Amino acid sequence: MARAAPTPWATVGDRREDRRVALTTVDLNRALLARQLLLERVPLSVTEAVRRVVALQAQEPASPYLALWARLSAFDPAELDAAFRDATVVKATLMRITLHAVLPDDHAPLHAAMVGSLRASRLFDRRFRESGVPIADVDAVLPDLLGFVAEPRSAAEVQSFLAERGLPHPRVWWALRTFAPVRHVPGGGAWAFGRDRGFAAMPPTWPADRSDEAVVHLARRYLAGFGPATALDLTQFSLLGRPVSRQALAALEDELVHLEGPDGEDLVDLADAPRPPGDVRAPARLLPMWDQVLLSHADRARIVPPEHRSTVLRRNGDCLPTVLVDGRVAGVWRATDDGIEVAAFEALDDDAWAELEVEARSLATLLADREPEVYRRYRHWWDALDAVHVRVLGH
16 A cells, blocks of 8 residues: 655654744644644555554554554555454554554564563562562573464463463463563454464564663654653653653754743654644544553643543543544544444534544444444443533444
């Protein structure tokens, strides 16, 4: 599939003087939407789209599919099925200790950047410590485990392998599948990863002694997909420590421009990254649960109005499927027997509802062949929504 033709604002050249004019929240919104392919649907392949957006959060199997549907002009879910099956897109635990879909050549440096944090998140977790298993035993079995999963294995096979080596406690595999360089292998189901998914080792392509370079790679990729940003934003995206984020951005200084944010804060960005003006039109979109545009900044006001944040981003970590109008969250949606139910947090004009009707029809068509009531188990969040208006669309 051909690359999309560049938009007029896709290349901005050297903008080292941009700090003289403060960027508005809307400017930051349009920069984010441009990089995340949400200003216009583009005719890209699945693999090129994943490369462009850096990573797709994938803890819910449907989410990377719906994220690509919202971004591509001719998305065929079978293409993502095939990419997962052929490992041209891989699903693994990476940033924020969360499953992400990334390209294999990004997985190696991203895993190398994150492995210390991932390992600590599990081996020093109270739930692992209560198992009584020595950390040294987990580290010692890792090379043999990676040899065992050189070909895909089921979770049951891995558990048996570990039990044979004296590590039967389920927390051992719980920890290892988080920080070991392994990918999830499709096992069927509506969205490729059902309960029968397997696990396979990723090739060791990033030297362990170059972890600092891996963190710099992560920072560069983050800015490409989510900038302009601060070190605190990079920390939110990755859950690496703030000093680590600051050091990584400092290492990129020769590639960066400094910009002034809406509150006078110092933002950094790649010099040639797209920063369209704030008056560029942003179309209505329906985004999946945990779409990364909602989760990748410390200050999410560029896309989530502060008054809606606690509704969309729940205390237990759930992030509801959202409705974008003019580039910002204006409501949430859920799939029902009757169509796509949109609960708006504010009054929407007729044009916005007409756009959302088109989106809902397209989404309902996609879901009909896969899972018509996607995210059904999260419906309890709708019981207490403070919605101005609710409409069922796409039926």
